[in-house]
Amino acid sequence: MEQRITLITLGVADLARARAFYEALGWRGQEVEDTVFFQAGGLGFVLWGRDELAVDCGLEPPGPAAEPGRFGGIALAHNVRSDAEADALLAAAEEAGGTVTRPAAVNSIGFYSGAFVDPDGHPWEVAHNPGFALAADGSVTIPDFGTGQLP
Amino acid sequence: MEQRITLITLGVADLARARAFYEALGWRGQEVEDTVFFQAGGLGFVLWGRDELAVDCGLEPPGPAAEPGRFGGIALAHNVRSDAEADALLAAAEEAGGTVTRPAAVNSIGFYSGAFVDPDGHPWEVAHNPGFALAADGSVTIPDFGTGQLP
Numbered sequence: 001m002e003q004r005i006t007l008i009t010l011g012v013a014d015l016a017r018a019r020a021f022y023e024a025l026g027w028r029g030q031e032v033e034d035t036v037f038f039q040a041g042g043l044g045f046v047l048w049g050r051d052e053l054a055v056d057c058g059l060e061p062p063g064p065a066a067e068p069g070r071f072g073g074i075a076l077a078h079n080v081r082s083d084a085e086a087d088a089l090l091a092a093a094e095e096a097g098g099t100v101t102r103p104a105a106v107n108s109i110g111f112y113s114g115a116f117v118d119p120d121g122h123p124w125e126v127a128h129n130p131g132f133a134l135a136a137d138g139s140v141t142i143p144d145f146g147t148g149q150l151p
Numbered sequence: 152m153e154q155r156i157t158l159i160t161l162g163v164a165d166l167a168r169a170r171a172f173y174e175a176l177g178w179r180g181q182e183v184e185d186t187v188f189f190q191a192g193g194l195g196f197v198l199w200g201r202d203e204l205a206v207d208c209g210l211e212p213p214g215p216a217a218e219p220g221r222f223g224g225i226a227l228a229h230n231v232r233s234d235a236e237a238d239a240l241l242a243a244a245e246e247a248g249g250t251v252t253r254p255a256a257v258n259s260i261g262f263y264s265g266a267f268v269d270p271d272g273h274p275w276e277v278a279h280n281p282g283f284a285l286a287a288d289g290s291v292t293i294p295d296f297g298t299g300q301l302p
Contacts, residue, residue: 001176004192008156008227012271017248021270024247025152025240041155041193041289050271074225074273076159089176096175097168119172120163120201122225138192 001089004138005043007077007125011050018047030142030149042139044077044132057115057123058101075115077125079134083112086126090114093124152240155289156194158228158276162201169198181293181300193290195228195283208266208274209252226266228276230285234263237277241265244275 012018019029019036029038029047038045051061057075080086086104093116094100101123104114113127133141163169170180170187180189180198189196202212208226231237237255244267245251252274255265264278284292 001178003178003189003196005159005194005196008159010269010271010273014270017270021247021249025243027152027154038154043156043192043194045154045156074223092176096172098172118161119165119168120161122161 001078001092002138004078005076006079006127006132006134006138006140007044007046008040009046009048009053009075009077009125011053011074012047013050015047015049022047028149030145030147032145032147037142037145039142042135042137044140044142056102057117057125059117059123075123075125077127079127079129079132079140081128081134083128086112086114086128089126090116093118093126152229152243153289155229156227157230157278157283157285157289157291158195158197159191160197160199160204160226160228160276162204162225163198164201166198166200173198179300181296181298183296183298188293188296190293193286193288195291195293207253208268208276210268210274223273226274226276228278230278230280230283230291232279232285234279237263237265237279240277241267244269244277249275 015034027038029036036047053075054061080089090100090104098116098118100116102115104112107113111127111129113125115123115125117123131143166185178189180187187198204226205212231240241251241255249267249269251267253266255263258264262278262280264276266274266276268274282294
């Protein structure tokens with residue numbers, strides 16, 4: 001696992017409100033299928049529904065019955081360059097004391113990903129997504145989705 | 152507010168266990184005053200006590216009586232280049248619909264910082280910390296604290 005982070009995703013209750021907040025602070029993002037992507041330096045910053053994000057991490061969506069600390073509302077992602085690398089990282093995470101909460105598989109978007117939580121329950125997605133270019137230094141470039149929403 | 156993130160801090164229940172997990176994945180960090188700092192690309196990745204992190208964000212520490220979702224266990228930081236910039240960002244956050252949870256002041260370490268939460272309660276620290284060099288592109292370089300723990 002290279003020492004870097006690819007995406008930070010905030011689970012939000014109201015996507016339009018959340019986007020409006022960051023746009024009001026000067027950020028400019030692109031909304032694609034109920035997700036807002038921002039380029040943040042070499043990092044992608046993402047807003048997505050809190051329930052969907054929890055499920056994508058292999059966790060129960062939060063709700064009135066959710067235990068405190070069960071899902072913190074933020075997930076980190078570490079993108080890799082092959083399916084084999086994703087498998088190896090999930091295995092390494094389990095071996096290091098984490099828990100695989102979603103075994104790696106081709107997801108509905110068509111790329112290979114899985115998820116684990118660290119010992120404190122912080123979720124990480126592990127993905128091989130050729131659509132999100134990784135530079136040699138590991139920084140990610142969010143693609144232009146052609147929405148016309150970029151400055 | 153520039154479109155970037157400076158630090159990601161994970162609140163953890165057991166610092167040694169959390170550090171051992173990331174070290175087992177190949178990360179190398181430096182522990183200083185019950186905090187572990189990792190360089191993650193142009194980003195700092197930090198492990199710190201969950202209760203201390205909550206208090207530093209101006210939030211109640213989580214506990215048996217904590218409401219679900221009150222504190223998600225992760226904070227983001229946006230470092231700036233002057234005290235005035237920190238004040239301006241906190242004001243902008245409030246104006247955009249966030250809530251200042253800790254007004255800006257010189258903290259116990261000696262630098263100027265404050266905190267706000269976004270509309271979903273995700274905490275951001277806003278800091279002017281000359282000890283953490285910001286590059287022209289906004290990337291941060293975690294200083295070498297001289298612990299001898301770097302590779």
